[in-house]
Amino acid sequence: MKILVAVKRVIDYNVQIRVKEDGSGVVTDNVKMSTNPPDDNAIEEAVKLKEAGKASEVIVVSVGDEKAQETVRKALAVGADRGILVKAEGMIEPLAVSKILMKIVGKEKPDLVFMGKQAIDDDCNQTGQMLAALLKWPQATFASKIEVKDKSLEVTREVDEGLETIEVNTPAIITCDLRLNEPRYASLPNIMKAKKKPIEQINASDLSVDTKPRIEQIKVEEPPKRKAGIKVASVEELVQKLKNEAKVI
Amino acid sequence: MSRETMEYDVVIVGGGPSGLSTAIKLKQLNSNLNVCVLEKASEIGAHILSGNVFETRALDELIPNWKELNAPIKTKVSKEKFLFLGKTKSLSWPTWLLPSVQKNHNNFIISLANLCRWLAEQAEAIGVEIFPGFPACEVLYNDDGSVKGVATQDMGIDKDGNKKDSYEPGIELLGKVTVFAEGCRGHLGKQLIKKFELDKGKDPQQYGIGFKEIWEIDEKTHEEGLVMHTAGWPLDNNTYGGSFMYHAENKQVFLGYVIGLDYKNPHLSPYDEFQRFKTHPAIKKIIEGGKRISYGARALIEGGIQSLPKMYMPGALLVGCDAGTLNMPKIKGSHTAIKSGMIAAETINYHIERGDNLSLYEKLFKNSWIYKELHEARNVKPSFNWGLILGILFTGIDQIIFRGKMPFTLKHKHADHETLKSAKEMPKIEYPKPDNIISFDKTSSVYLTGTNHVDNQPVHLQLKDPNLPISYTLEKYDEPAQRYCPAGVYEVQRENNVNKFVINSQNCIHCKTCDIKEPSQNIIWVTPEGGGGPKYGNM
Numbered sequence: 001m002k003i004l005v006a007v008k009r010v011i012d013y014n015v016q017i018r019v020k021e022d023g024s025g026v027v028t029d030n031v032k033m034s035t036n037p038p039d040d041n042a043i044e045e046a047v048k049l050k051e052a053g054k055a056s057e058v059i060v061v062s063v064g065d066e067k068a069q070e071t072v073r074k075a076l077a078v079g080a081d082r083g084i085l086v087k088a089e090g091m092i093e094p095l096a097v098s099k100i101l102m103k104i105v106g107k108e109k110p111d112l113v114f115m116g117k118q119a120i121d122d123d124c125n126q127t128g129q130m131l132a133a134l135l136k137w138p139q140a141t142f143a144s145k146i147e148v149k150d151k152s153l154e155v156t157r158e159v160d161e162g163l164e165t166i167e168v169n170t171p172a173i174i175t176c177d178l179r180l181n182e183p184r185y186a187s188l189p190n191i192m193k194a195k196k197k198p199i200e201q202i203n204a205s206d207l208s209v210d211t212k213p214r215i216e217q218i219k220v221e222e223p224p225k226r227k228a229g230i231k232v233a234s235v236e237e238l239v240q241k242l243k244n245e246a247k248v249i
Numbered sequence: 250m251s252r253e254t255m256e257y258d259v260v261i262v263g264g265g266p267s268g269l270s271t272a273i274k275l276k277q278l279n280s281n282l283n284v285c286v287l288e289k290a291s292e293i294g295a296h297i298l299s300g301n302v303f304e305t306r307a308l309d310e311l312i313p314n315w316k317e318l319n320a321p322i323k324t325k326v327s328k329e330k331f332l333f334l335g336k337t338k339s340l341s342w343p344t345w346l347l348p349s350v351q352k353n354h355n356n357f358i359i360s361l362a363n364l365c366r367w368l369a370e371q372a373e374a375i376g377v378e379i380f381p382g383f384p385a386c387e388v389l390y391n392d393d394g395s396v397k398g399v400a401t402q403d404m405g406i407d408k409d410g411n412k413k414d415s416y417e418p419g420i421e422l423l424g425k426v427t428v429f430a431e432g433c434r435g436h437l438g439k440q441l442i443k444k445f446e447l448d449k450g451k452d453p454q455q456y457g458i459g460f461k462e463i464w465e466i467d468e469k470t471h472e473e474g475l476v477m478h479t480a481g482w483p484l485d486n487n488t489y490g491g492s493f494m495y496h497a498e499n500k501q502v503f504l505g506y507v508i509g510l511d512y513k514n515p516h517l518s519p520y521d522e523f524q525r526f527k528t529h530p531a532i533k534k535i536i537e538g539g540k541r542i543s544y545g546a547r548a549l550i551e552g553g554i555q556s557l558p559k560m561y562m563p564g565a566l567l568v569g570c571d572a573g574t575l576n577m578p579k580i581k582g583s584h585t586a587i588k589s590g591m592i593a594a595e596t597i598n599y600h601i602e603r604g605d606n607l608s609l610y611e612k613l614f615k616n617s618w619i620y621k622e623l624h625e626a627r628n629v630k631p632s633f634n635w636g637l638i639l640g641i642l643f644t645g646i647d648q649i650i651f652r653g654k655m656p657f658t659l660k661h662k663h664a665d666h667e668t669l670k671s672a673k674e675m676p677k678i679e680y681p682k683p684d685n686i687i688s689f690d691k692t693s694s695v696y697l698t699g700t701n702h703v704d705n706q707p708v709h710l711q712l713k714d715p716n717l718p719i720s721y722t723l724e725k726y727d728e729p730a731q732r733y734c735p736a737g738v739y740e741v742q743r744e745n746n747v748n749k750f751v752i753n754s755q756n757c758i759h760c761k762t763c764d765i766k767e768p769s770q771n772i773i774w775v776t777p778e779g780g781g782g783p784k785y786g787n788m
Contacts, residue, residue: 012291012699012784014699014700014701014784015699015784015786016696016697016699018542021465029786029787030294030360030362030363030366030786030787031786032291032292032295032699032784032786034291182413182414182415183415184415184417185404185405185415185417185779187253187417187420188255188380188383188401188420188422189253189255189420191380192255192378
């Protein structure tokens with residue numbers, strides 16, 4: 001069983017995001033970039049399945065600029081076998097990414113595609129679902145537990161009401177939740193070995209996928225600042241303020 | 250369990266200007282050498298904080314074509330100001346009356362973090378292996394006592410010291426020579442200085458704490474290339490310190506404050522002095538209406554040549570501020586850090602090629618411009634022991650008339666942890682509340698640093714005696730850690746009439762001030778899990 005894992009390079013989750021002064025986007029210059037956190041869970045799960053003898057090969061793919069190679073390399077350092085970087089500049093929307101991934105699936109013929117449930121930069125939560133639709137494959141999103149069965153998977157999903165367990169036939173798309181596992185650290189010797197693992201580079205333009213944005217971004221701005229709270233002296237005052245000032249009761 | 254080992258010709262601990270320059274120079278001298286650099290930050294540059302007005306002298310020697318290679322050194326200093334601040338007034342000091350060490354007209358305003366990222370690219374391009382996210386936590390020794398290399402930190406240990414599922418053992422990196430380039434108060438450097446008595450016969454090292462904020466300001470008040478320094482208010486005549494304000498590219502100003510850690514009043518809060526300084530009319534008018542986008546702090550070396558330890562020992566060298574090569578009156582340490590790394594590399598190359606003793610490092614160092622520069626600068630900092638006014642007068646005579654060639658050397662008498670007077674003896678200081686426009690509290694400042702440490706790991710700020718903070722330091726000094734820490738790591742909380750000392754180690758921005766200033770030297774800074782700490786951008 002072959003697993004394709006899609007990973008995205010995003011601004012590190014510890015970095016405080018700063019909006020560009022002209023409102024055209026957020027500042028990415030000299031900002032620490034990392035693998036999208038739930039994508040780390042996706043890689044970990046794929047590598048675990050390989051270690052358990054249930055998967056034969058783990059291929060990692062990323063769509064982005066030249067520097068996204070670092071993200072692919074990091075996945076190789078924690079156990080993926082080989083990498084693919086699909087080079088594309090600028091904003092690539094989920095639809096374009098899923099179309100690119102469809103081409104890679106056509107080429108690599110994996111049995112499973114893993115990815116994070118959503119990316120922490122645009123929070124779209126669409127790529128996995130769109131890829132499932134394009135491929136007409138079953139999907140299991142927000143996975144917090146995966147059990148491999150013969151020709152199918154039993155997947156526990158994190159849903160609003162609690163946990164939902166479903167069975168999907170393979171080939172399938174699985175999007176991973178942070179609760180799925182605890183990603184391992186890359187060790188120094190493995191980082192060294194990862195430098196020798198192959199990364200195939202493909203230009204998005206050579207895949208005949210239209211990556212032009214369909215969404216026009218008008219303006220990016222910071223959320224309004226929250227006002228400081230006040231202390232009230234009595235319940236009466238609180239009720240009075242809620243009625244007359246906040247106008248919520 | 251025995252750890253895996255990896256062997257190199259040279260292992261370098263620390264990816265700052267000195268470590269990266271050592272690596273680059275080594276590969277330039279002999280491209281066959283295997284060289285690796287360990288860095289505790291999640292990426293090169295993320296733990297670098299510096300003013301920075303950069304003198305290119307050392308870089309001109311290391312990488313003469315840095316301009317063609319698009320080094321991030323773009324903003325030439327075009328104008329200089331020096332202000333004495335009173336509480337509301339300011340007096341501009343004519344720049345022609347400044348000693349030449351404080352003139353910057355050939356220098357550049359840069360982000361040292363960005364320069365380090367660029368240096369790392371140059372190093373990798375010639376085959377240096379750089380490993381960010383891997384702190385060296387332990388020095389390894391041969392049977393004969395010489396340094397064999399270092400071990401990296403184990404990953405995935407919980408707060409009680411047990412292995413988590415993600416446990417990944419550290420590995421041993423062995424080098425023919427190990428170079429320690431951890432910066433000011435490196436925690437392995439400190440151990441080596443003690444073990445090999447490298448500071449024998451030297452004055453105690455002197456430190457300062459430096460703060461830096463980056464502001465994006467209105468173009469009307471922004472003057473790209475302007476370098477401004479101040480002395481005076483809000484510090485009193487007996488506290489050594491001053492500010493810097495550098496107008497960089499993209500409407501940014503680098504605004505900072507440095508305070509000598511030899512201050513005496515335990516009630517003093519360096520952080521609040523910096524915040525208060527910004528409210529001075531001469532400063533406020535420049536940043537008002539702007540936005541603070543970064544914050545950070547880091548200890549720095551102020552001891553100069555009197556406190557510079559021996560920089561070689563069997564199997565290892567110290568470079569940059571792990572030894573202490575900063576030039577205090579120049580307020581610059583990057584060029585000397587780079588130069589010390591280059592000299593270390595030459596030494597190591599001779600050592601490996603023809604078996605020269607590592608003591609050659611000292612000879613080469615003494616023959617270079619770096620030694621001359623530090624020697625001429627040596628009397629400035631100690632003269633401020635007489636107070637700001639006498640210090641300035643002396644510095645004027647020493648630097649302008651004698652050009653640092655006076656026939657004596659003033660001594661540093663005390664280590665910084667010895668200078669605090671008891672809380673009862675010293676006046677309390679009432680600091681104004683932050684207005685959240687010009688001045689801010691510590692919590693919102695730390696937020697800007699992007700600091701994080703994986704939770705459920707051992708506390709990396711260790712107490713030799715866990716009871717001492719409450720039983721002694723609180724009573725005698727009103728526990729100054731609450732104030733000297735620029736990130737609010739230390740708190741004394743009162744619960745049911747019992748005082749408790751709390752260490753919020755996840756907030757630590759790796760400045761090392763506690764390790765330096767704690768009056769009983771009771772706090773030991775050790776490396777946390779790799780990648781922890783601040784995530785500075787262009788600091």
